Amino acid sequence: MSPFTSSKIRLTSRPEGKPTPEDFSIDQVAHGELEPGQVRVSNEFISVDPYMRGRMNAGRSYVKPYGLGETITGGAVGRVVQSAADDLPEGTAVLHQHGWTDAVQDDASTFQAVPELDGLPLSLYLGLLGMPGLTAYVGLTRVAELRPGDSLFVSGAAGAVGTAVGQIARQLGAARLIGSAGSAEKVSLLKDKYGFDVALNYRDAPIREQLVRALEHEGVDVFYDNVGGDHLEAALEVMNDFGRLALCGAISSYNATERPAGPDNMGNMVTRRLRMQGFIVAEVASEHPEVTEEFRERMTGWLSAGDVTAEETVVEGLEHTVDAFVDMMRGGNTGKMVVRVG
Incomplete structure (x- = not known):
């Protein structure tokens, strides 16, 4: 030694x-x-x-x-x-x-x-078996309280947490998955490999415009946010009544040197009776001590069965x-x- x-x-x-x-x-x-x-x-x-x-x-x-x-x-x-x-x-x-x-x-x-x-x-x-996977799981199950049949919009859906969110949501019974990503290759991956029903390249046009057009007057029940900024604004535009927004990250502003502008449609929080909650995975896991072991057992099973892909x-x-x-x-x-x- x-x-x-x-x-x-x-x-x-x-x-x-x-x-x-x-x-x-x-x-x-x-x-x-x-x-x-x-x-x-x-x-x-x-x-x-x-x-x-x-x-x-x-x-x-x-x-x-x-x-x-x-x-x-x-x-x-x-x-x-x-x-x-x-x-x-x-x-x-x-x-x-x-x-x-x-x-x-x-x-x-x-x-x-x-x-x-x-x-x-x-x-x-x-x-998937670590912090990103646990973050996805607690955000969906303990914060957004995803229910079978819900429609879900995930910002930054091709990232570490985003790919976990989409796959876990499908295992939990989400009926429709909508995701955003930053390239045509990632959009294809979301649709072809991960089974997203709608995938949008946020570099093609303002994400708010794309999302409204893609949903064709249908709304979403849950928004899982990894990006913030214009994606949060876009989600507020399409949330169904009593929708839930779980704010995990805001990577769009992490390198900002000036204060970013806030969403201009925050009034929808009131008129649609929405619930928005930011969360830190360690704090949620501490409040729900059973969730870490629950997550590991379920994720290990999903991985072993091939239901979830890393x-x-x-x-x-x-x-x-x-x-x-x-x-x-x-x-x-x-x-x-x-x-x-x-």
Whole structure:
């Protein structure tokens, strides 16, 4: 259990607008001998996620900002390569939040052992079996309270959370799926692979106009929002009476340097008796302690039966993590964006 060196990606300056590689550094960190209760983990995949952009700012958010000079923490999966902890022997697959690094040494309590599923990669614990999948599930079941027969509109439907939302909604009995995406290829994917009834390219024309035209005077019961801005405005235009809006993210404004304009049709909240709720997945899971295990059991069953498909965009190499993050923020991913470390 000799000392070793790891590579870590740190935040060196707070981005103004879109992040650039100059806002980060890759540094070598030396680690000493393992202490009792510690393990060393070699990462296989690390996650890049939209919420990380908010943590790069100094202002108030629902989670503490990254400090300058700190490693970018977040989801990662790997394997224990050396252990001084009885409950995590060598070879154990683990999920953790140590983030953008090729290897990590820390107390065993900061790692969670995860079962390896036949034929499925560990990266799924960063996607459908991880935070994006759980976010989709709690947003649909505990926030929007999706019911069989509902019509659902998902903004950013080809992303990590969006692809999970559409598939889970279908398993829960949604009657009609409408989704938006940012390219013709993604629109085709939503319709041909994921069974969306309507898929719209928001770059073709204003999404509000496209949505009204596509629905032909029919409304939607549930809106699951990953984008915000013009997509929220579009949804308010087509919601049925007593519709529910679950606000998960607003990626359209994460790199904004000026305050974005608000929807001009908020009056529909009153006239149609709508319910809108923003949510943080960790808080909902804390309020509903049963939901995490419920989600894992159902999602594992759906994956094993082939009822749900994992969509991933895999970038090779720790040194390309920042590129992957920047590309993900401008919609360059389909499904979950992960970085394969090795």
